[in-house]
Amino acid sequence: MLDFGLAALHHILVFGLVVMLAMELALLRAPVIDIRKLARLDAGYGLTAILVLAAGAARILCGAKGWAVYRDNPAFWTKLGLFAAIGLLSILPTVAFLRWAREARADPAFQPTPARRAGVVRCVRAELGLVLVLVVAAAAMARWPLV
Template identity: 60%
Template sequence: MLDLTLAVLHHILVFGLVAMLAIERTLLKAPVIETRRLAGLDGGYGLTAVLVLAVGVARVIWGGKGWAFYEANPFFWAKVGFFAVIGLISILPTIAFIKWARATKANADWQPDATAVASARRWVGIELLLIIPLVACAAAMARWPF
C-alpha cells in the first residue's frame, strides 16, 4: 500500500509542476505582467519540485521495486538527468521573477521590458518541452527491462 500511495503522490505532484509551468507561460503572455503572482507561483513550483524529488527518493527506498531495480535502470538515470536539467534551467526565470517582484514592490507601475519577458517565457517553454522526454523515460523505466 505504501508503494501505491507514493506512486499516486508522485504523479499528482508532477501534474502540479506541469500545471504551474503552463500557468507561468500563460501569465508571461499577458499585456500586463503580474510580477508578484509570477514570483509566488514560481515559489510554489520550486516547493513542488522539492516534494517531487523527496517522494521520488522515498519510492526508490521504500517502493516495491527496490534500489537494485533503479540502480541498474538506464531510463531512471536519464529521467533524473532531465529533472536536473529542468531544475537548472528554472533558475533563470526564477531569478527574473524575484527581481521583477522586488521592482514592482518598489514601484507599483513598474513592468519588465519585453525582451526580459520573452526570455523568461522561452526558458519556461523549454522546461515544459523537456518534460516530454522525462515522461518518456519514466514510462520506459517502469517497463525495463523490455
C-alpha cells in the same frame, strides 16, 4: 498499499509541476503581468519540485521495487538527469521573477520589457519541452528491461 500511495503522490506532484509551468506561461503572456502572483507561483513550483524528489526518493527506499531495480535502469538515470536539467534551467526564470518583484516594490507600475519577458518565456517553454522528454523516459523506465 504504501507503494501505490507513493506512486500516486509522485504522479500528482509531477502533474502539479506541469500545471504550474503552464500557468507561468499564461501569466507571462498577459498584457499586464501580475508580478506578485508570478513570484508566488514560482515559489510553489520550487516547493513542488522538492516534494517530487522526496516522493521519488521514498518510492526508491520504501517502495516495492527497491533500489537495485532503479540503480541498473538507464532510463531512471536519464529521467533524473532531465529533472536536474529542468531544475537548473528554472533558475533563470526564478532570478528574473525575484528581480521583477524587487523592481515592482520600488515602482508599482513596473512591467518587464518585451525582451525580458521573451527570454523568460523561452526558458519556461524549454522546461516544458524537457518535461515531455522526462515523461517518455518515465514510461521507458517502467518497462525496463523490456524496452
